[in-house]
Amino acid sequence: KEKPKNPWHKAVVIFIAVLGIIAIVALVTTAVLQNKPLQQKFKYGIVLDAGSSHTAVYIYEWPAEKENDTGRVKQKHFCQVKGPGISSYSLSPEQAGHSLRLCIQEAVLNVPRRRHHETPLYLGATAGMRLLRMENQSLCDQVLGSVEKVLQSTPFDYQGARIISGQEEGAFGWVTVNYLSDRLKQGSGTTGALDLGGASTQITFATNQDETGESAENTVTFRLYGNDYFLYTHSFLCYGKDQVLKLALAQQTQAGASTLLDPCFNQGYSTNLSYSSVYSSPCITTQKPLAAGEGFTHRGTGNALQCQEVVRRIFNFSGCTFSHCSFNGVYQPPLQGQFGAFSAYYFVMNFLNLTSDTLENNMEKMARYCSTPWTQIKQQFPNVKEKYLAEYCFSGTYILFLLTHGYNFTSDTWSNIKFIKKISGSDAGWTLGYMLNLTNMIPAEAPDTPPLPHAGYVTLLLFTSLLLFLILLCSLRSLWVRCTSQRQII
């Protein structure tokens, strides 16, 4: 028998086949591995919101490898500190730090131990501490020192405790709302932020650059993801819901009588209040009336229209030196766009069922709530804290007045306000924006996007493997056919 013409032919075919199979297996394996979700690694950050009425601890979490992507940071855990805000411990400053311990222990359990030392921890104090600083700088320092001592002893990367400014509080609330609703990358159509606390209230919205020229103290500019934002912001100290109630009580007790008949509280409501509890706040600039005794009886008469008049008197609408003002001579450009209203705006409006109705219907509902007798209110809501229940007529009337007469929302623009508590599972408030800023997690310029999204890359790889496999199959087949036909000829 004669040997084949080319003795290497068969070996070459086998060699190519093996090589081809190895290449295909490698490609498919890469594609499959690429598509398998990697085990997520998370990083953490902690912010303590030391508000006037209480302190809250927020733990945030984000995927370690995607720090600069918008919408990646989420609220993982929330802990409400028992007791009042830290400014209330001015007479026993040690207690201020001590009050935080339980929530700190919870934080230790909620962040994986290996991440503790690299988890930044911040404390920001707001209006309660601003008022204490105005009253007594030394007591204010002692309270901050006390919380500092406790926070330094945690396993976290403590980054400082400070009183944030009203502008920061407003601007970071705006950043939070727009980050969570993923509006920052789009560059247009941001949402304004309305925050109502216990001692101050903030309004912040994006406006045109020329509108910000009138008042530098009300302007904050940001460059985020390649877009410039010109924000109008103002924080009204003393116009949070607890301090504004003191303003209303002080204004109604000027004569120093022993009984106050208050239209902003339900008929049948009655409690004894000391004059000092009202007049000791730095928000109250008038002196306790000379004729006044120790205290007075605070009695409700439940009349919404009269309550509006009480509320009107705590606003000053004269003396605007700018082209437009909100109230108390404060500059405010014309309102722009949608708004998210959170914290006490949400608590009060949600309870009163005023979050999704017209302004006119809300006024009617408000009038009905105020004129309901106190005994009936208590019966209707046995599980709601009495202090909150008693104040809803006043707080609701104040909120409606502030938004309309104060900030100039009208019946037509009322529906631009959304009353919100959370956005995508995270609380609306200044804390998230504050942390994103301090950890540089929002870049000024838009990050380069990969030329192909991940899924596209995987699809392309699989498709190429399949094509290669088919080509290999065809060429092997034709080689084999040629090889065997040669033998037959031989």
Ligand SMILES: Nc1nc2c(ncn2[C@@H]2O[C@H](COP(=O)(O)OP(=O)(O)OP(=O)(O)O)[C@@H](O)[C@H]2O)c(=O)[nH]1
């Ligand atoms: N009705 C009602 N009121 C609440 C609730 N939680 C808090 N509040 C009150 O709502 C007001 C505002 O609360 P926060 O937004 O926590 O205020 P804060 O941060 O302590 O105060 P600032 O330092 O002024 O921001 C305070 O008077 C609280 O007592 C709630 O669940 N229901």
Ligand SMILES: [Ca+2]
């Ligand atoms: Ca607050």
